[in-house]
Amino acid sequence: MIPTLPIQISCPSCGHKYAAQVQSIVDVSQNPELKSALLRGQLNVVTCPACGTPAMVSAPLLYHDPAKSLLLLFVPPELNLPLPERERLTGQLVNALMSVVPAENRKGYFLNPRSVLTMQGLIDEVLKADGVTPEMLEKQRSRTRLIQDLLAQLDDQARLDELIEQHKPELDYPFLLTLTATLEGAAASGQKLLAEKLLRLRDLLVERTGVVLPEPLPFDTPQEEVLKRALAFKEKESLWAFVLYNRPLLDYTFFQALTERIEKAAPEEAAALTQRRSDLLEMTARLDKEAEEAQRAKLALLQQILSSSDPAKTLRDNKQEIDTFFLAMLGAALRTAEKEKRPEDVKRLQMVNELALQVLQDNLPPELRLVNELLAAAYPEGTRQILAERRKELNPDLPEILTALAEDLQGQGRPEAAQKLRDVRSQAEELLKGGGEILTARS
Template sequence: MATRQLIMPVLCSACGARFTAPVEGIVDVGSNPALKSRFLSGRFNMTRCPRCGNEAVLNSPLLYHDPEHELALVLMPVELNLNHTDQQRIIGDLTNALINSLPPEKRKGYLLTPQVFFSLQSMMDRVLQAEGITPEMIERQRARARLIETFLRARDEETLRTLVKQHEAELDYEFFQTLTASAQAMQAEGQPEMARTLLGLRAVLVEMSSAARKAAAEANAALGLGEMITREDLLERLQKASSDEEFEELVAVGRPLLDYSFFQGLTAQIEAAESQQDAETANRLRALRSRILDTAARQDEEMRKAVQESAELLKNVLMAEDPRAVMQQNKERIDDLFLSILSANLQQARADGRSDLAARLEAIGDIAADILEERLPPEIRLIQQLMRAAYPEETGQLLTQNRALITEQMLAVMENILQQLEAARQTRAAERLRQILEQARAISQIAVQTR
């Protein structure tokens, strides 16, 4: 499978924090079909700021390959301001990496003339059009995504009820298809907290609107675990689950289908078994029904409790005389959910003009970034610290103190980052890293000579 991953320095547009993040250069849906939905969700090469929780897509060259539709598309973000020579060099590097990963019979002519796009949205539109989706359908999909974001930003229940009333006509079958599919995509990408947030929004909307209840029931019949399945398919999978972990995952991801109709169908099967005097099957299905209900209720309670605990932790940190000490005592709880709640509060504080609260929340974000940085591999953590430090005094001190980490592998990582910065025309950052890299090489040579 083709892959081209680099570590890239990032400057958060929301709070100004500097950190590093992995970036992928090739999306080959022929070797991994699941990448298509991830790409189309707009979250490919998405990074989250460890300071404030802000999410953003990294601007980086990207090659998209779909052999079924013979698509070879290259994203060359206009923000990079690359000249024609640099563009062609990058396109050649990405294309060669892809072709070299394919067996000879799949190396077709269209790969040699990839279509170039200068915005991610235009490239996504081309992928969708290859699937038979018209521009009008694409725009309606975007409108639904914007509405979901609007609901998620509601500050309280009263605000959400007002928004639901204003947009009730838009809460149709297609809206709930989009909402459910988004939750499934988050679960597949390893973001269960966000998946549960979307499913929680879904449940609240259904409760608040009779139109939403009807539309959600229709959508449930069409959407399932990342593919087009029915409630009957889900029930069969639950019965065949080979482990507790698989059963839990099925309940979590398939939650949109676990509605009244699902349990009505399960009850009908129990009654059918009883009418045939098949007590064993009836008892087994009753036990399954109880297990599903218990699992779903427990997952709901766990999510509610997790949100409440993270919110309470943030409140305690805000009130503490020594926020860093409180966060260090609870460092295992500094996770994506905490960052999401922190980010929501920070955005609200800024919107309300509460600069004092926003400043405190930003400071908490800095502490969270430090705690999360501690979990990184030592080499990556050192690179992050070097990019923030003053050159040459502080960077020299850091390199001297950590000279054991300056290995050939770390120098190679720094060279890869430097190449990426140069290709992106980030001149100042590239020059800074070049100086640090020279320092690192010099200190590593001194270390070798003194051994």
């Protein structure tokens, strides 16, 4: 077993200093669940004990997959290590790996690990070794586009029925896996309204396609209960359904508990448990790969836009791909450029961000375009004027929409914007009750 290493962390939110355990070596043969965590972006994510803020620790990492003779080394560029120090670190990591690998399994490639420049580059190499092809990426893009199309028609029952019937052969387990990964990504990033819509869509598709899925377990379900449920399914299809709904609960500690049970079991039971562990690892890896492919597709689009002579046209041509996940990746690239003091890249990324937001704005439903205008206007006079001018366009559901969006913004850590929407909601309610009468601001 490869031990974790203690590292001193300073919380980016509250500044609290604490010690955390991080993985510096991932050996797929010994800890396959760590590969899954790596592909999900959850490896070396720690939580501040003082304020609960999660953070990813950027630390050197050696990745080893003996089945593919793959040995990769990532050293964060921000460490800015001189060459002698880098070579010493590489030697320490390789020696630590070799100390837990049987002598007969130590190969020549141990002496020359392949370096990657970024963590994303390491993940790309892992997926490439797993056989991820351009065709697979295109299939993933197709699923993402279909999710966007279905979401856009979620409130138009006739059009939604037509789309479901037209694409019924495509609404299979891999599609539901992608949809679930998208849902989890929206929930994790605080996009509550989007997550709720995706959940509605998934429930509807499960009902319409006849796919039987178990109910998701609460996030605070005791680990022993999760393990019990995971071992209870007899058919692989049912197990797939369980993984689909409960992927977040199948974490590192879950697989640790399953491994401990295998070690204590009688031979016949241990064999069955080992097979179940293999099935679960295969299924979670497949789900995680679906999510990773979606991220790769967004990164490829961002690179295409940045290298384009007409970024605005490229964005418009790919408007179906411009979503919250694309903006999140764009935001991460912008923060990296700012941190590394690359002013030209910052300028271009900011320009792409503004263009992308405009594309989204142009494709929003009328009520959401109105919300964005209200957020940009001064409160209370500016917002009241907009509401009065657009009185005939106001949807009776606008107060409810504003409430949901305010909760969403609150969850994203934007309390001022959330409060503004609550105040605007009061204005909208007052105006709607006024029967069309334009009310003036009170002194």
